[in-house]
Amino acid sequence: MKIASPSGSHFEEAEEFLARYPQVEGIDIVMTDCHGIGRGKIIRRHELASLYHSGRAMPASLFGQDVAGDDVDSSGVVLTDGGGDKRCWPIPSTLGMMPHTGRGQVLVSMYNPDGSAFDAEPRHALVRQVERAAKPGFTPMGAFELEFYLIDKERDSSRRYQPARYALNGRHSVQRNTMSVDELDEMSPLFDVIYQGAAHLGLTLESLISEYAAGQYELTIRYRDLLRAADDVVIAKRLIRSAARRFGMEACFMAKPFGQQAGSGMHLHLSLRNDVGENLYGDQPDGRLSPVMLQSIAGIRETVGDTMLVLAPFLNSWRRFASVSYSPASDDWGVENRTVALRVPGTPGKGRHFEHRVAGVDANPYMVAAVTLAGALQGIESKADPGPPVEGHLHSDARAHSSLPQSWLDAIDRAEHSSFVRQALGPMLHQAFIAVKRAEYERLALEVSEAEWDLYGFVV
Incomplete structure (x- = not known):
């Protein structure tokens, strides 16, 4: 089923890409989490049309993970609404080709089922300020x-x-x-x-x-x-x-x-x-x-x-x-x-x-x-x-x-x-980001480094 893209993307962009690169069989779809890390999937050529027509499901909990990919429950976005997925849509003008990998790439952005922005995503925070x-x-x-x-x-x-x-x-x-x-x-x-x-x-x-x-x-x-x-x-x-x-x-x-x-x-x-x-x-x-x-x-x-x-x-x-x-x-x-x-x-x-x-x-x-x-x-x-x-x-x-x-x-x-x-x-991203950073701090606070062993281990 075709749905109007809340990101403003149009299928014509995908058609032009597929025509220009007939050899491409895989496309990386990349969503950026609060750490700047790309999370997503590699889809096949025939799946690109459905990405532009109806979006692609991804878990909202991606924005409540630490840098290692572990869930932080206090982020407020892990297993909410039963852990259901949100829909990601292509960001206009970001579909392109990486010749050295042989695959395409497109950035995507996450939205709620009603088409409103999912506010834990960092890109939406910048959109609001713009x-x-x-x-x-x-x-x-x-x-x-x-x-x-x-x-x-x-x-x-x-x-x-x-x-x-x-x-x-x-x-x-x-x-x-x-x-x-x-x-x-x-x-x-x-x-x-x-x-x-x-x-x-x-x-x-x-x-x-x-x-x-x-x-x-x-x-x-x-x-x-x-x-x-x-x-x-x-x-x-x-x-x-x-x-x-x-x-x-x-x-x-x-x-x-x-x-x-x-x-x-x-x-x-x-x-x-x-x-x-x-x-x-x-x-x-x-x-x-x-x-x-x-x-x-x-x-x-x-x-x-x-x-x-x-x-x-x-x-x-x-x-x-x-x-x-x-x-x-x-x-x-x-x-x-x-x-x-x-x-x-x-x-x-x-x-x-x-x-x-x-x-x-x-x-x-x-x-x-x-x-x-x-x-x-x-x-x-x-x-x-x-x-x-x-x-x-x-x-x-x-x-x-x-x-x-x-x-x-x-x-x-x-x-x-x-x-x-x-x-x-925004309140949702603020809560998630602080919770994730505090969890990272507490995780590292328990790690004893080699430098500490070298400096203190058998001296003090």
């Missing part, structure tokens, strides 16, 4: 930068993970090689596959650099409407992971995989357009910064402490803040200053925007975008003042003197009691 922005005539625009490591499938002699060997020649380097073009050339067979896949997925990957550690890279994605920018992150991470596996390596999106090396962030660039397409963050005719942009920055400064659990959702996320350099856990802002949390790039003019630098690459892009946009809108609504920008290098003790949470547990407690986070995410 709709909120539309009421005064704003169109949120954005792009994410992704930092990540490529890791060798084999550990070193000490059984530790190590940076991947280059795909071109198998050479292994432990040097930092920041912004080395030769290093990019040595890894180019992998990135050629990634860029080829992006072209078939409607994903515009742009600049590639070797980052501030051996095996660390950064990819930027083209600026576009904020909701699709978050979809792009989900698509890009899955593309990079699957391509890396076929070269005998793993893509690592942990925020801090190596304690003595640089962490990996997911910087969000944000601006607002008005109803005629003008950038409201563009400079004033006299060269001053936009009042709307400054109010947005002020709103985020007021709320970022409450949102730290969204920006740094795992225990490992907090290791990234051990050094303030390039990983600012603060509410400071500045112009052309990479040591602050909210950076206004120095290029003046109508294209001005700001960059939110706090989130790790392990964060859920929908939730990061939702709380960031919600904070910006709150600042605009109250005409908030961001205060003076930071001049020069942010002092190393800035985090210790900030009002932000100082640990993962602090962030869990603060987010749980935050009316702002509850409103930005």
Whole structure:
């Protein structure tokens, strides 16, 4: 039975895909949970039509699972209504092909039987904030930068993970090689596959650099409407992971995989357009910064402490803040200053925007975008003042003197009691997310690490 798709998807998109790729026999259908992990199925070619005509059943409990896939009963979405399924529908313009796997891929979103959004899904939280922005005539625009490591499938002699060997020649380097073009050339067979896949997925990957550690890279994605920018992150991470596996390596999106090396962030660039397409963050005719942009920055400064659990959702996320350099856990802002949390790039003019630098690459892009946009809108609504920008290098003790949470547990407690986070995410997602994070914290609190054995085991 054909049902009108509540996501706005149309069967014509599936028809065009099947005609363009007659060799494809399998399609990955991917729904993103609160951790940013893709949950779903691989369907066969003949099943794609029914996905577009009537959706596909999946359990709502996927949004009440911890990162390992175990149910968290206190999430409020496990075995509700007898554990029945909800229906997932394709997200328009996300159906594409991954040549290196030979399969198609489409993102899906979950809805209730009456066609209303299932509110525990993170993407719907962002949709609600985008709709909120539309009421005064704003169109949120954005792009994410992704930092990540490529890791060798084999550990070193000490059984530790190590940076991947280059795909071109198998050479292994432990040097930092920041912004080395030769290093990019040595890894180019992998990135050629990634860029080829992006072209078939409607994903515009742009600049590639070797980052501030051996095996660390950064990819930027083209600026576009904020909701699709978050979809792009989900698509890009899955593309990079699957391509890396076929070269005998793993893509690592942990925020801090190596304690003595640089962490990996997911910087969000944000601006607002008005109803005629003008950038409201563009400079004033006299060269001053936009009042709307400054109010947005002020709103985020007021709320970022409450949102730290969204920006740094795992225990490992907090290791990234051990050094303030390039990983600012603060509410400071500045112009052309990479040591602050909210950076206004120095290029003046109508294209001005700001960059939110706090989130790790392990964060859920929908939730990061939702709380960031919600904070910006709150600042605009109250005409908030961001205060003076930071001049020069942010002092190393800035985090210790900030009002932000100082640990993962602090962030869990603060987010749980935050009316702002509850409103930005919605009550159902807020409850589920807090419950899942607290269950993860309690699980890890019982684990005794090898480092503890080495340091304390036979000494104290």
